[in-house]
Amino acid sequence: MTTSSTSPRPGYRRDRAEQERGGLLVEGVTLSLGDGDATVTALDDVHLDVAPGEFVAIVGPSGSGKSSLLAVAGALTTPDSGRVLLDGVDISRASAREKARHRRERIGFVFQSGNLIPALTALDQLRFALDVAGRRAGDGYDPRELLDRVGMGHRARHRPHQLSGGERQRVGIARALVTRPAVLLVDEPTAALDRARSDDIVTLLAAETHEANVATIMVTHDHDVLHHCDRVLSMVDGRLSE
Numbered sequence: 001m002t003t004s005s006t007s008p009r010p011g012y013r014r015d016r017a018e019q020e021r022g023g024l025l026v027e028g029v030t031l032s033l034g035d036g037d038a039t040v041t042a043l044d045d046v047h048l049d050v051a052p053g054e055f056v057a058i059v060g061p062s063g064s065g066k067s068s069l070l071a072v073a074g075a076l077t078t079p080d081s082g083r084v085l086l087d088g089v090d091i092s093r094a095s096a097r098e099k100a101r102h103r104r105e106r107i108g109f110v111f112q113s114g115n116l117i118p119a120l121t122a123l124d125q126l127r128f129a130l131d132v133a134g135r136r137a138g139d140g141y142d143p144r145e146l147l148d149r150v151g152m153g154h155r156a157r158h159r160p161h162q163l164s165g166g167e168r169q170r171v172g173i174a175r176a177l178v179t180r181p182a183v184l185l186v187d188e189p190t191a192a193l194d195r196a197r198s199d200d201i202v203t204l205l206a207a208e209t210h211e212a213n214v215a216t217i218m219v220t221h222d223h224d225v226l227h228h229c230d231r232v233l234s235m236v237d238g239r240l241s242e
């Protein structure tokens with residue numbers, strides 16, 4: 001697809017000043033993976049603008065580049081070209097140490113099945129995330145209040161093996177949000193859940209995106225939950241479109 005100055009790029013909604021103030025801006029990002037003849041263009045001139053409090057879903061076939069986009073937006077992979085701005089700061093060219101700091105302090109990740117630490121209670125999962133980010137009491141959300149907010153206050157002392165899949169996912173969402181990140185990156189959150197639980201979890205993600213005023217990107221194959229999202233974008237062959 002060709003973009004020109006007269007046709008807005010997919011995912012661009014806000015003016016420059018707003019983009020500089022907050023949220024996530026992916027600007028002309030290209031990423032190749034592999035070597036020599038086996039090189040694949042995983043991301044091909046991708047533009048994406050997600051405002052604070054906005055919930056954006058990305059759908060697309062297997063191998064289209066969705067995970068690559070999350071990796072670039074989460075400062076896990078450095079793009080070949082383009083920029084990734086978090087609250088107006090370009091994180092794509094930061095040093096490895098700076099990127100790690102952004103991941104701990106400014107970016108929340110939610111994975112398929114919660115990815116909780118087996119030995120820790122639900123409450124300690126959140127406390128640990130605050131510790132790792134170097135946060136003190138009052139700096140970030142109160143872990144107990146946040147567990148209540150995601151409907152898990154009554155499971156605060158339970159360990160992951162004592163929780164259902166949906167409950168683990170709720171704790172995973174609370175853990176990702178406890179540091180008050182600017183961006184929440186969510187990878188297939190409903191893959192391990194039945195339809196009713198899936199709907200509950202994405203309802204919660206939508207509510208928390210607005211409550212925490214975080215810029216959320218969710219990659220999903222689950223078309224039944226898309227009505228909870230503010231915007232749905234498609235990824236095909238490394239290109240993003242509305």
Ligand SMILES: Nc1ncnc2c1ncn2[C@@H]1O[C@H](COP(=O)(O)OP(=O)(O)OP(=O)(O)O)[C@@H](O)[C@H]1O
Pocket residue numbers: 033034035040041042060061062063064065066067068069
């Ligand atoms: N480490 C790698 N080395 C080489 N090619 C890779 C590597 N990781 C991914 N790719 C390729 O990059 C392209 C994009 O992959 P990506 O995992 O981002 O797609 P996806 O849309 O997330 O797929 P899925 O829905 O199956 O998770 C694919 O063609 C994939 O084969």
